[in-house]
Amino acid sequence: MTHTPPQSAPPSAHRLSLLEFVVLVALLFSTVAFSIDAMLPALPEIAGELTPANPNRAQLILTSFVFGMGLGTFVAGPLSDRLGRRAVIIGGAALYCVGALVAWQADSLEAILAARLVQGLGAAGPRIVTIAMLRDLYAGRQMARIMSIAMIVFALVPAVSPALGAVIIGFAGWRSIFLAFLLFAAVSVGWLWLRQPETLPLSARRPLAPRALLASAREVVAHPVVRISVAAQGLVFGAMFGTLSSVQQLFDQTYGRGDSFPLWFALIAGLAGMASMINASLVVRLGMRRMARGSLALQVAMSGTMAVLTATGVVPAGLAFPVFMIWMVGVFFMVGLTLGNINALAMEPMGHIAGMAASVTSSLATVMGVLIAAPVGLAFDGTALPLSASVAVLALLAFLLLGRLPHSGPPARL
Secondary structure, three states: OOOOOOOOOOHHHHOOOHHHHHHHHHHHHHHHHHHHHOOHHHHHHHHHHHOOOOHHHHHHHHHHHHHHHHHHHHHHHHHHHHHOHHHHHHHHHHHHHHHHHHHHHOOOHHHHHHHHHHHHHHHHHHHHHHHHHHHHHOOHHHHHHHHHHHHHHHOHHHHHHHHHHHHHHHHHOHHHHHHHHHHHHHHHHHHHHHHOOOOOOHHHOOOOOHHHHHHHHHHHHHOHHHHHHHHHHHHHHHHHHHHHHHHHHHHHHHOOOOOOHHHHHHHHHHHHOHHHHHHHHHHHHHOHHHHHHHHHHHHHHHHHHHHHHHHHOOOOHHHHHHHHHHHHHHHHHHHHHHHHHHHHHHHHHHHHHHHHHHHHHHHHHHHHHHHHHHHHHHOOOOOOHHHHHHHHHHHHHHHHHHOOOOOOOOHHHO
């Protein structure tokens, strides 16, 4: 596979080798994963210190960040269509760092939640505009393949983030996590600034005129492939964010493995990371739609079974944790086989307005996912039943939605 940019890309856009480009994309994507997963070991201490009367509220430190990111994507993409990809990614990282500094100094849960929202607004730059940058250079199944390869590298971040967070907490306290976010942003965005040329030429940039922006947004949401893909992606995000909100409490309170949680989470992330390798090897042959629907169907069966087993209590005590682990791997495995493919489906007909499309699709899906995940996480009752039942329902709805996708081109492309 050669790194050949389309006609509209500037000649310098192919300066990076494919390997370096993929690793850079993965690192920029990982801003979000690191910002969420490194916080997981801190939730018990944050709950005990800032909200002891209602420890479930500590989960909002995760969802407030994601909600801010969802809001930020409304502006990050259009700004990148006007100003270029590099400027918006770097500017977003600067805002992300401001939020991290405020959170580091905050003395109440409400203040931290506000700072995390600001962090999320800034993180929209690296997360969303990177997708537009990728779409500048690739389309369709090739884009899905590049995203899958990037996700292999990306999978290392959630695998090590909780363990790294636990080490940082043990050495310098839970507030020092926010300083680690500053260092991560400096490395990832510094690499972009030094090495990655601009991928959007001046001739392809679009004005920020309200009418033009509104027309582009309407074009995005009017496309049936985009609408269905966004709804399905929002359901998958709801399942993923709901799982992330509850996972630390499940390990700690339900299965009594809070101390070893970072190691177990690393195992889950490592095994689930194989999904991206499988997707990268199969998606060109099978297509995005078939890969995503197959994974969702399997998840309906797995989560439905987990819900029934939990509700009936038929699993022997000695097998309860292994069964839970298998299910957890399955949930994150499903994410690896669906999100990249669904996103590529949504972006496929939107190459001429990739920045706006990345913003609208990602913001709507992310906000939808947070609105679903917040009540799912807060419903935690000491068992896996609320989460497993919710994931089963969400996966079923996403499966049914993708079955209604019209073809935007020759059938083989989807």
